[in-house]
Amino acid sequence: MQILDPWSIAYVEDYNRLIEVFGIDVITEDILKQLPFLNRYFRRKIVFGHRDFQLIVNAVKNNKEYAIMSGIKPSSTYHLGSKITAEQIIYLQQLSSKARVFYAIADIEAWEDNGIPFDKSIEYAVDNVADLITLGLDLKRAYIYLQTKESRVLRWGYFFARGLSRNLLESIYGEKHLGMYMTAMVQVGDILLPQHPDFGGPKPTIVPVGVDQDPHIRLTRDLARKYSGKFKFIPPASVYHKLQWSLKGPGYKMSKRDPMSCLTLSDTPEDAYLKIKNAFTGGRETAELQRKLGGKPEICAVYQLALYHMEDDRKVRQIYEECKRGLRLCGECKHEIAEIFVKFLKDYQHKKKSNMEKARKIIEDITAKY
Amino acid sequence: MQILDPWSIAYVEDYNRLIEVFGIDVITEDILKQLPFLNRYFRRKIVFGHRDFQLIVNAVKNNKEYAIMSGIKPSSTYHLGSKITAEQIIYLQQLSSKARVFYAIADIEAWEDNGIPFDKSIEYAVDNVADLITLGLDLKRAYIYLQTKESRVLRWGYFFARGLSRNLLESIYGEKHLGMYMTAMVQVGDILLPQHPDFGGPKPTIVPVGVDQDPHIRLTRDLARKYSGKFKFIPPASVYHKLQWSLKGPGYKMSKRDPMSCLTLSDTPEDAYLKIKNAFTGGRETAELQRKLGGKPEICAVYQLALYHMEDDRKVRQIYEECKRGLRLCGECKHEIAEIFVKFLKDYQHKKKSNMEKARKIIEDITAKY
Numbered sequence: 149m150q151i152l153d154p155w156s157i158a159y160v161e162d163y164n165r166l167i168e169v170f171g172i173d174v175i176t177e178d179i180l181k182q183l184p185f186l187n188r189y190f191r192r193k194i195v196f197g198h199r200d201f202q203l204i205v206n207a208v209k210n211n212k213e214y215a216i217m218s219g220i221k222p223s224s225t226y227h228l229g230s231k232i233t234a235e236q237i238i239y240l241q242q243l244s245s246k247a248r249v250f251y252a253i254a255d256i257e258a259w260e261d262n263g264i265p266f267d268k269s270i271e272y273a274v275d276n277v278a279d280l281i282t283l284g285l286d287l288k289r290a291y292i293y294l295q296t297k298e299s300r301v302l303r304w305g306y307f308f309a310r311g312l313s314r315n316l317l318e319s320i321y322g323e324k325h326l327g328m329y330m331t332a333m334v335q336v337g338d339i340l341l342p343q344h345p346d347f348g349g350p351k352p353t354i355v356p357v358g359v360d361q362d363p364h365i366r367l368t369r370d371l372a373r374k375y376s377g378k379f380k381f382i383p384p385a386s387v388y389h390k391l392q393w394s395l396k397g398p399g400y401k402m403s404k405r406d407p408m409s410c411l412t413l414s415d416t417p418e419d420a421y422l423k424i425k426n427a428f429t430g431g432r433e434t435a436e437l438q439r440k441l442g443g444k445p446e447i448c449a450v451y452q453l454a455l456y457h458m459e460d461d462r463k464v465r466q467i468y469e470e471c472k473r474g475l476r477l478c479g480e481c482k483h484e485i486a487e488i489f490v491k492f493l494k495d496y497q498h499k500k501k502s503n504m505e506k507a508r509k510i511i512e513d514i515t516a517k518y
Numbered sequence: 519m520q521i522l523d524p525w526s527i528a529y530v531e532d533y534n535r536l537i538e539v540f541g542i543d544v545i546t547e548d549i550l551k552q553l554p555f556l557n558r559y560f561r562r563k564i565v566f567g568h569r570d571f572q573l574i575v576n577a578v579k580n581n582k583e584y585a586i587m588s589g590i591k592p593s594s595t596y597h598l599g600s601k602i603t604a605e606q607i608i609y610l611q612q613l614s615s616k617a618r619v620f621y622a623i624a625d626i627e628a629w630e631d632n633g634i635p636f637d638k639s640i641e642y643a644v645d646n647v648a649d650l651i652t653l654g655l656d657l658k659r660a661y662i663y664l665q666t667k668e669s670r671v672l673r674w675g676y677f678f679a680r681g682l683s684r685n686l687l688e689s690i691y692g693e694k695h696l697g698m699y700m701t702a703m704v705q706v707g708d709i710l711l712p713q714h715p716d717f718g719g720p721k722p723t724i725v726p727v728g729v730d731q732d733p734h735i736r737l738t739r740d741l742a743r744k745y746s747g748k749f750k751f752i753p754p755a756s757v758y759h760k761l762q763w764s765l766k767g768p769g770y771k772m773s774k775r776d777p778m779s780c781l782t783l784s785d786t787p788e789d790a791y792l793k794i795k796n797a798f799t800g801g802r803e804t805a806e807l808q809r810k811l812g813g814k815p816e817i818c819a820v821y822q823l824a825l826y827h828m829e830d831d832r833k834v835r836q837i838y839e840e841c842k843r844g845l846r847l848c849g850e851c852k853h854e855i856a857e858i859f860v861k862f863l864k865d866y867q868h869k870k871k872s873n874m875e876k877a878r879k880i881i882e883d884i885t886a887k888y
Binding site: 256259260265266296297299302303305306307309311312313317323325326327329330331333334378 | 626629630633635636666667669672673675676677679680681682683684687693695696697699700701703704748
């Protein structure tokens with residue numbers, strides 16, 4: 149029996165299409181070998197594409213300043229998708245002492261998209277920042293802000309909107325309400341903020357995102373070029389990770405609108421266990437068939453959980469191989485992975501509790517500014 | 519010969535249509551007689567319509583707080599249209615010691631509409647504010663700000679945009695670029711700023727505008743109602759004045775794109791004289807016919823100049839009557855009115871010069887805030 153690459157997952161052809169159609173570059177071995185170390189998302193090809201990542205690699209190698217830009221819509225607690233982005237941010241920060249993180253609490257987006265008033269975003273913002281700290285952000289090299297309290301971003305949102313036609317916006321975002329288009333412009337302001345004169349002007353900036361966020365990146369890069377005469381912007385670079393599926397399996401995106409399909413970092417260990425036990429797997433119709441043909445980890449939401457979030461490469465490879473060889477049945481596998489995840493969650497939540505006050509202080513300091 | 523009302527002007531049927539179609543109320547004698555005094559725009563029915571003006575009249579009578587909200591796009595010097603609005607502001611401020619003026623320097627609009635970068639608006643802003651002071655604004659009861667430096671307005675622009683559909687925006691403004699719609703939202707923020715909690719919350723607010731600005735007023739009133747639960751907004755009131763024509767005569771709006779047709783407060787006396795001498799009049803084909811039939815002041819740009827800007831009621835009435843009776847020919851009339859205007863301009867510009875430093879200080883204090 150041929151054992152395939154354990155780091156491969158299904159639907160990769162969709163990602164190939166994105167690469168072809170939108171001109172995203174593939175992350176090659178040639179790039180990876182220039183980095184001092186790799187986190188598991190890079191090791192396992194979950195981060196698969198980029199634009200201009202070489203600029204950041206060069207900054208790391210030459211010990212030059214660069215920025216990592218990201219953010220969160222404070223409309224709920226971190227789920228596993230938010231965790232992926234956060235861990236990318238932290239990894240990119242750890243690559244060099246010259247790296248600085250800019251992290252936007254997107255309270256304007258939470259309002260436009262979810263109707264959460266600005267003053268109600270605060271609690272989620274505290275929780276989100278506590279997660280970011282717990283996952284390992286170095287606060288000494290991070291600028292965390294609320295969009296509504298960051299006048300430079302508010303102003304730039306208006307600035308970059310000049311002359312953008314309805315056709316352009318609809319081609320990027322589809323037909324949306326005005327508030328959503330304005331949110332997109334604020335996001336352009338966010339992504340370029342590290343290059344604002346107040347922060348030392350032009351510098352390489354990397355935005356780690358799920359591949360569904362590429363439209364924002366393309367628009368921002370276009371606008372960075374449009375106003376390069378005035379601001380000398382360097383078009384922001386990006387790295388793209390594959391999306392975490394819902395626990396329903398491939399084809400579904402993890403979303404809090406369907407709680408049973410979505411693991412969050414705030415789930416009780418009991419809920420998390422139950423969700424994983426009920427997840428979609430790549431198992432065969434019967435145990436007999438499974439022993440004979442092996443399972444299909446490439447379409448298994450539980451295997452994906454291990455692939456994305458279990459640190460030990462050997463363990464993940466073992467799960468994959470045992471599954472493919474028919475040595476592992478879904479029931480026991482789900483139990484094993486659920487137990488590991490529950491243990492992680494307990495430790496994590498304990499650690500996070502001790503970071504809540506620090507996070508609250510950060511958000512209170514921001515809101516006290518006005 | 520029947521002498522018509524000297525305060526009437528042509529095309530009044532268009533204003534009647536506006537009143538019918540958009541539900542603007544007519545300013546009646548019943549309203550006017552409640553006011554302690556009238557400026558010439560009210561006396562001469564140049565201010566002809568309103569929404570909820572009675573709220574302001576009540577505030578004046580009961581010695582209650584109210585706000586006057588207006589602004590200027592800092593893309594050029596004051597022309598006669600800007601003067602009309604400014605004098606309305608100042609009149610409404612003089613009506614009561616409880617009145618407070620909010621004046622927006624619309625640098626976002628100057629950027630979106632005219633491509634003037636934020637940092638280039640400053641010189642026009644200084645000049646515009648010097649005009650406002652020279653025309654009589656009481657600075658002690660005025661809050662002057664730049665849109666890009668007023669975070670509350672920037673934030674509210676995003677806030678009020680939530681859920682506004684393309685259809686709604688196109689029906690109000692026509693198909694525009696994103697930046698222009700965003701400008702409109704900033705303007706909503708401007709108009710509601712006097713009712714921001716930081717300025718003491720809900721209060722009657724009056725916006726004196728040219729009747730072409732009514733779409734902004736209607737949208738703002740709708741949004742004030744939509745968010746009345748949260749902010750207790752009182753829908754802003756408005757008064758509408760008829761537009762000053764271009765010197766080309768009725769049907770043309772005074773615009774700086776056609777300098778010879780547009781009188782500004784910065785024109786040299788020589789230029790101003792020349793422009794008036796070349797203006798469109800309501801004269802007959804020949805002097806003979808004029809003496810026989812009388813002129814047509816109702817379509818005369820020079821008569822309108824007197825009607826809108828000459829303080830002395832008796833003098834304006836005299837011009838009107840002499841013209842109608844054929845006792846006044848266009849050449850001598852233009853010379854007389856041009857001379858009066860030139861004298862005004864000389865005095866005005868002398869006075870304004872002494873206010874430039876004060877205006878510069880105001881704008882510098884604002885821009886130094888960030």
